[in-house]
Amino acid sequence: MLLLTPLSELNILCSYNLRDSTWSAMRNTVIPLYQPARLARLIPVMQSYVDALVANIAGCPDQDCIPFCQLSLRMAIDIIGKTAFGVEFGLSKNSAADRCCGSETHGGEGDDDVREFLKEYKRSMEFIKMDLSSSLSTILGLFLPCAQTPCRRLLRRVPGTADCKMDENERRLCRRIDAIIAGRRRDRAARRRGGDGDGDGDAAARSAPLDFIAALLDAMENGGKDFALEDRHVRALAYEHLIAGTKTTAFTLSSVVYLVSCHPRVEEKLLRELDGFAPPRGRAPTADELQSRFPYLDQVIKEAMRFHLVSPLIARQTSERVEIGGYVLPKGACVWLAPGVLARDAAQFPEPEEFRPERFAAEAEEERARHPYAHIPFGVGPRACIGHKFALQQVKLAVVELYRRYVFRHSPAMESPIQFDFDLVLAFRHGVKLRAIRRE
Numbered sequence: 001m002l003l004l005t006p007l008s009e010l011n012i013l014c015s016y017n018l019r020d021s022t023w024s025a026m027r028n029t030v031i032p033l034y035q036p037a038r039l040a041r042l043i044p045v046m047q048s049y050v051d052a053l054v055a056n057i058a059g060c061p062d063q064d065c066i067p068f069c070q071l072s073l074r075m076a077i078d079i080i081g082k083t084a085f086g087v088e089f090g091l092s093k094n095s096a097a098d099r100c101c102g103s104e105t106h107g108g109e110g111d112d113d114v115r116e117f118l119k120e121y122k123r124s125m126e127f128i129k130m131d132l133s134s135s136l137s138t139i140l141g142l143f144l145p146c147a148q149t150p151c152r153r154l155l156r157r158v159p160g161t162a163d164c165k166m167d168e169n170e171r172r173l174c175r176r177i178d179a180i181i182a183g184r185r186r187d188r189a190a191r192r193r194g195g196d197g198d199g200d201g202d203a204a205a206r207s208a209p210l211d212f213i214a215a216l217l218d219a220m221e222n223g224g225k226d227f228a229l230e231d232r233h234v235r236a237l238a239y240e241h242l243i244a245g246t247k248t249t250a251f252t253l254s255s256v257v258y259l260v261s262c263h264p265r266v267e268e269k270l271l272r273e274l275d276g277f278a279p280p281r282g283r284a285p286t287a288d289e290l291q292s293r294f295p296y297l298d299q300v301i302k303e304a305m306r307f308h309l310v311s312p313l314i315a316r317q318t319s320e321r322v323e324i325g326g327y328v329l330p331k332g333a334c335v336w337l338a339p340g341v342l343a344r345d346a347a348q349f350p351e352p353e354e355f356r357p358e359r360f361a362a363e364a365e366e367e368r369a370r371h372p373y374a375h376i377p378f379g380v381g382p383r384a385c386i387g388h389k390f391a392l393q394q395v396k397l398a399v400v401e402l403y404r405r406y407v408f409r410h411s412p413a414m415e416s417p418i419q420f421d422f423d424l425v426l427a428f429r430h431g432v433k434l435r436a437i438r439r440e
């Protein structure tokens, strides 16, 4: 089965255009970039943006109304900027406290290209909304998926249509990403001239580039056996990280902090666990520590991801005739999975409306009895989220650091009950506004 989305052609890994064998060859090329050793090397980069998030909270002029979603989104975009593109987007590190609370995104000072790039990214996120406010071809695709591509091809030639604007925006984005790729190529060439990569293998591995674009350029040069990576693939992969890895991760972090802040018993237990971990001052947890030292934090994150499911729907199209649960699906049928519905199934999650992280404790009866696919916030099967561990590493680093310094309460400015927008992913309609209380 392949993933069905209305995403543009920039998003090759996710799009209609990439089916079965090509998709799997490309995914195989990318998978090494998510190996634990490589993710562990990203910790210092991630931690530096987590530190910036904490500094931005400290610098917010109104400590009773921290715009947490915005700040966490800035962190997530900056982390993808650095780890996927090798570029400093400057949304969190360079933003002064007063600016950080505004709604606009900023690039580093004078960095017009980055600023424009981020504007185009924002616009493209609006274009790929899967609702009736979207382009005609996207709306049509919701009801008649096979008509979407021909309709989009036609409409993008008609000036003034949303499809045409989307196409223009996409071209501009492609040009910008191509420029970044060219920059990374120049960096690599300069590194080589400087003699990097010579000598022993371990040293070469340690100095291997951290950003995905540079790593993909390496893969391109070394030549895959089954799949020749081209510039357009590198471009699509880097962009896809921006789309898939930012709002999702920022939402998850915001959801964790929001839910912990209204469950004092959970907060107390979490703080006890976090306070029991005391690395030398200023040192981030290592990958091993993140893995083994925070079992309750793992449960809190899982429960937050169940409670507010980021991607409530996952789509597939059958690549052959198949029978599932007594229903025969013909080849080409569109199938929607609803992890959001599964997550509220009382048979799998007793009292599903309760926020209760302990339901995910390894020893819990409920956990042992649960169907292995009842909780699938990252999807399931060979097309499951490739950035799963990347996202969790980032969220855990952020929670550990945030609760070293603060506890949070809901701001008087936050609505109750909280409202959501069902976009490409779930979002807090008016953000999460928090009161930050310094811990002694």
Ligand code: HEM
Pocket: 003, 013, 014, 027, 240, 241, 244, 245, 246, 248, 249, 252, 310, 311, 314, 315, 377, 378, 379, 380, 381, 382, 383, 384, 385, 386, 387, 388, 390, 391, 392
């Ligand atoms: C908490 C954060 C995240 C959540 C909840 C999430 C969730 C998902 C889901 C539900 C899917 C579809 C899976 C399926 O169809 O079975 C997906 C796909 C994907 N995600 Fe994530 N994601 C997150 C973070 C990330 C990050 C940080 C990255 C990149 C660094 C990323 C990259 C991708 C990619 C490339 C795909 C498409 C995979 C393919 O089709 O082969 N995601 N994600």
